Amino acid sequence: MIRNFNLIIIFITIHFSITMEAQEYHIYPESIEKEVKLALSYFPQLKEIPIVFKFKSDIKKSTMQAQPDFKSLLKPRSKRKYYIFISERFKISGTEFKTINVPSDVMTGWLGHELGHILDYQHRGKFNLIWFGLKYLYFDKHIIEAERAADTYAVQQGMAEYILKTKDFILNHAEIEEKYKKRIKRYYLSPEEIMQIVQENKNK
Numbered sequence: 288m289i290r291n292f293n294l295i296i297i298f299i300t301i302h303f304s305i306t307m308e309a310q311e312y313h314i315y316p317e318s319i320e321k322e323v324k325l326a327l328s329y330f331p332q333l334k335e336i337p338i339v340f341k342f343k344s345d346i347k348k349s350t351m352q353a354q355p356d357f358k359s360l361l362k363p364r365s366k367r368k369y370y371i372f373i374s375e376r377f378k379i380s381g382t383e384f385k386t387i388n389v390p391s392d393v394m395t396g397w398l399g400h401e402l403g404h405i406l407d408y409q410h411r412g413k414f415n416l417i418w419f420g421l422k423y424l425y426f427d428k429h430i431i432e433a434e435r436a437a438d439t440y441a442v443q444q445g446m447a448e449y450i451l452k453t454k455d456f457i458l459n460h461a462e463i464e465e466k467y468k469k470r471i472k473r474y475y476l477s478p479e480e481i482m483q484i485v486q487e488n489k490n491k
Contacts, residue, residue, distance in 0.1 A: 315340035318387050319373075319394060326398040329444045332406060337368040340398075342386075346374040350386060351397050353404035353437075354420075360413045369408065371401045389456065396446065396453030403440035404433070431474050438476040442484045451478055 312335050315323040323340055327333065337359075346352050356368035376383045387394075408416055422429040441450050455478070457463055457471050476484075 322394040343372040353401040392452045393456045396449035399441040399446040403437035406440045434474040
């Protein structure tokens with residue numbers, strides 16, 4: 288009886304340790320736990336890649352932003368660390384709203400896009416990634432390529448439904464400023480292009 292009890296304790300300890308180890312790779316606010324876990328479930332390649340999801344008071348020209356921890360660029364790709372910054376608020380027709388109040392599927396789609404960026408970064412060597420970041424800062428054409436690539440990665444991972452819901456929320460929301468809608472249309476995949484990728488994946 289005692290032996291069986293000890294085996295149960297050992298099993299629980301091992302299970303708890305494995306669970307804690309898996310959770311340590313991804314740190315996120317409790318308020319978006321559901322959406323983060325759902326988005327991550329589509330990216331098994333990032334299961335053991337350290338990612339910190341963090342709210343930020345303001346992100347220029349964007350609602351979310353994915354970037355590497357620059358110190359970790361000196362490490363192997365499997366040891367890199369990334370941040371996904373999430374703006375605490377966004378504006379609709381000059382009125383500020385809390386980002387956590389957007390529909391759950393929309394939040395999941397936004398996160399999926401940012402994870403698409405990280406998957407893209409994981410395919411790049413450190414010097415390539417540094418050059419990639421510099422081009423993103425200074426070349427508008429490169430911003431288009433980078434954002435469309437992130438959308439493509441997310442769709443290919445199976446997140447088309449969520450990416451489409453996010454775009455629908457932005458493009459068909461009557462009160463969202465036209466300037467922001469134009470930016471989305473310019474830099475990101477259109478709903479038609481997303482469906483084309485889905486169809487191409489089905490035909491493979």
